[in-house]
Amino acid sequence: MKTLFICSVTCVLFGTATAVFADTVDVSAPILPKVLTLYAQEGVTLPTAPTAELALVASASLIFETLLADCKSNPTYAGAYAGISLWNPVDAPLTPTQLTANYSLVAQCSYEQYTAKPYWIPKLVNDVDICGTQLGSDWRLPTEADLASFTDENFATMQNTLIGIADGTFWGGFYFTLHIYVRAADGSLVQGDLTPGVAQRITPFPASIDWTRHYESDLSLRCIRVSSGS
Amino acid sequence: MISRWLILGLFCLAVAPCVLGCGSSSTTHDGSDVTVAQDGATTQADASTTQAFGLQYNGSLRMKR
Numbered sequence: 218m219k220t221l222f223i224c225s226v227t228c229v230l231f232g233t234a235t236a237v238f239a240d241t242v243d244v245s246a247p248i249l250p251k252v253l254t255l256y257a258q259e260g261v262t263l264p265t266a267p268t269a270e271l272a273l274v275a276s277a278s279l280i281f282e283t284l285l286a287d288c289k290s291n292p293t294y295a296g297a298y299a300g301i302s303l304w305n306p307v308d309a310p311l312t313p314t315q316l317t318a319n320y321s322l323v324a325q326c327s328y329e330q331y332t333a334k335p336y337w338i339p340k341l342v343n344d345v346d347i348c349g350t351q352l353g354s355d356w357r358l359p360t361e362a363d364l365a366s367f368t369d370e371n372f373a374t375m376q377n378t379l380i381g382i383a384d385g386t387f388w389g390g391f392y393f394t395l396h397i398y399v400r401a402a403d404g405s406l407v408q409g410d411l412t413p414g415v416a417q418r419i420t421p422f423p424a425s426i427d428w429t430r431h432y433e434s435d436l437s438l439r440c441i442r443v444s445s446g447s
Numbered sequence: 448m449i450s451r452w453l454i455l456g457l458f459c460l461a462v463a464p465c466v467l468g469c470g471s472s473s474t475t476h477d478g479s480d481v482t483v484a485q486d487g488a489t490t491q492a493d494a495s496t497t498q499a500f501g502l503q504y505n506g507s508l509r510m511k512r
Contacts, residue, residue: 246506
């Protein structure tokens with residue numbers, strides 16, 4: 218009996234410690250640019266002053282929650298995205314089905330109403346803290362170390378959720394991608410891959426790209442927020 | 448005696464996390480209390496639940512690492 222008691226206590230303490238010290242990680246929906254806004258100021262007309270770069274980012278960035286409300290409620294869209302479910306803290310939680318519908322309809326709306334594509338200008342992503350300024354100071358660009366810290370289960374979760382909800386939708390290719398901008402350990406901006414099982418998590422940009430012009434690929438600007446413990 | 452304690456200890460360390468932590472977990476709309484399954488997409492009967500688990504109202508995916 219004594220042995221069983223001690224064993225139980227050990228189990229509880231260890232299990233509790235495991236739960237408490239695990240990090241909670243949020244991987245954001247892509248921040249999409251209004252590409253027509255970006256295209257008008259790329260190349261030789263791209264601002265170089267930090268404040269001007271920040272202003273361009275602010276005017277071009279489309280945030281998921283902003284899109285959610287606008288796509289649902291903007292009378293100009295004539296209810297085209299009526300399937301979006303808005304929520305506030307006094308409401309019952311949305312169901313997974315509603316959350317999935319929201320994701321898909323925001324993707325569709327962002328393209329149809331804002332001409333949004335994931336084509337950021339790499340120099341802006343490199344120079345401006347887009348995550349911190351657009352989502353809040355606790356958000357940042359994912360790092361090479363973040364990718365190295367994810368478990369196989371984490372990568373599977375991201376694929377099952379972020380790609381899984383795109384099944385059968387035309388919009389999945391440009392919105393639900395697992396290819397993301399990443400800050401490498403040496404400080405450079407690189408391409409990251411969240412796909413389960415890939416051998417190489419980060420890849421440099423091709424030497425041929427013009428960093429001052431939009432980069433056409435399926436590379437999404439996703440952000441990360443890490444909370445230590447539970 | 449020592450080896451018996453060692454075996455029991457190792458057994459507990461191996462089993463405790465699964466007993467206490469792997470069954471299910473809660474995710475939230477940044478503070479609300481929706482609870483959805485996290486313990487194996489392949490075991491869920493409801494495909495929509497399977498696909499959406501961890502998805503938050505703000506469009507982010509929440510998980511433990």
